[in-house]
Amino acid sequence: MSHSVQAAPPMPAPAEPPRFRRSLSSRVLGRPEVGALVAAILIFVFFLIAAPAFRSAESFFTVLYQSSTIGIVAVGVGLLMIGGEFDLSAGVITTTAGLVNSMFCWYFGVNLWVGALLSLAFCLLIGFVNGYLVMRTGIPSFLITLGTFFVLQGANLGVTKLVSGSVSSPDISQIxxxxxxGKIFASSFKVGPVTVWITVLWWALFVALAAWLLQRTRTGNWVYAVGGAAASARAVGVPVVRTKIGLFMGVSFLGWFVGMHTLYRFNTLQAGNGVGNEFLYIIAAVVGGTLLTGGFGNAVGVAIGAFIFGMTSLGIVYAGWDPNWFKAFLGVMLLLAVLVNLYIKRMATSRRLS
Incomplete structure (x- = not known):
């Protein structure tokens, strides 16, 4: 008796696993600088309407100059915050840089180039010591650099008064x-009726270099890694100590640069200047999308944050309002930026895990 054997039905092909395709809007919203860019556009349009003097090209480039004097150091502070640390001495070190240059050359009668190089070496040493102490002692960078802040602030005032007899440095324009x-750090040129200060060009260059460093180099990967999870980064071979010390020295270098600009633009310095600017650098970084917890942010966002600072500080003046409201605005912007940045970080993280 023959039995017919029926062929088993073909097995259905395994379903192809769903693939997550990120839309253009998802990629855009996941970028750290998006919130700052939207805020910058809104603030710019607002002042165009509210302040007629804000509408000229001269006013715009004045805003760029004001932004650059904060934005140059904010680039370094932003990278350091991405790396998970703070530097509260970043504001006062700009004055220290100029005072070391001017006082040394005035007192000893030497070429200002010698003083500038000495000042650079001194500032880099401060950055190195800050980073070394943070990494070797485990004390939070907030406390280490707060101590450095007070040391530099006191030394600026004490040494200047001891050498010159006042709290301002002498005029160095004849040295x-x-x-x-001055041509390198504090020159300007005309484009039609508009005056462009060289710090605006230097600012753009530093932002471009920082963006390239973060996005295109292994060092940039290390910066994000040490800021996001230093212990895990160390476990996979990231040179955590070297990376963080380098970030502190980067802040000191950019602080030196702005100190040179201030000195060679105004010929003299007040020893008490720079105090409080460290908070402006941090605000520019946070408004630009940098998280206070580290591991998230970029250089372009920090630049936008600095531009918002310059635009608002001068826009209030152009509108004829009481400039005392400016700091109230900064506080509101900081709180809003923290909330927006946290939301964007969570959204970006959830999309990566989807």
Missing amino acids: QGYDSL
Whole structure:
């Protein structure tokens, strides 16, 4: 008796696992600088309407100059915050840089180039010591650099008064090297009726270099890694100590740069200047999308944050309002930025895990 054997029905092909395709809007909303860009556009349009003097090209480039004096150091502070640390001495070190240059050359009668290089070495040493102490002692960078802040603030005032008899440095415009250094750090040029300060170009260059460093180099990966999870980064071979010390030295270098600009633009410095600017750098970084917890942010966002600072500080003046409201605005912007950044970080993280 023959039995017919029926062929088993073919097995259905395994279902292809669903693939998550990120839309253009998802990619855009996941970028740290998006919130700052939207805020910058809204603030810019607002002041165009509220302040007629804000509408000229001259006013716009004045805003860029004001932004650059904060934005240059904010680039370094932003990278350091992405790396998970703070530097509260970043504001006062700009004055220290200028005072070391001017007081040394005035007292000893040497070329200003010698003083500028000495000042650079001194500032880099401060950055190195800050980073070394943070990494070797385990004390939070907030406390280490707060101590550095007070040391530098006191030394600026005490040494300046001891050497010059006042709390301001002497006029250095007649010392050799002044003109050449002024061209590098404090020159300007005309584009039609508009005056463009060289710090605006330097700012753009530093932002571009920082963006390239973060996005295109292994060092940039290390910065994000040490800021997000330093212990895990160390376990996979990331040089945590070297990376963080380098970030502190980067802040000191950019602080030195702005100190040189201030000195060679105004010829003299007040020893008490710079106090409080460290908070402006941090605010620019946070408004630009940098998280206070580290591991998230980028250089373009920090630049937008600095631009918002310059735009608002001058826009209030152009509108004829009481400038005392400016700090109230900064506080509101900081709180809003923290909330927006946290939301964007959570949204970006959830999309990566989807």
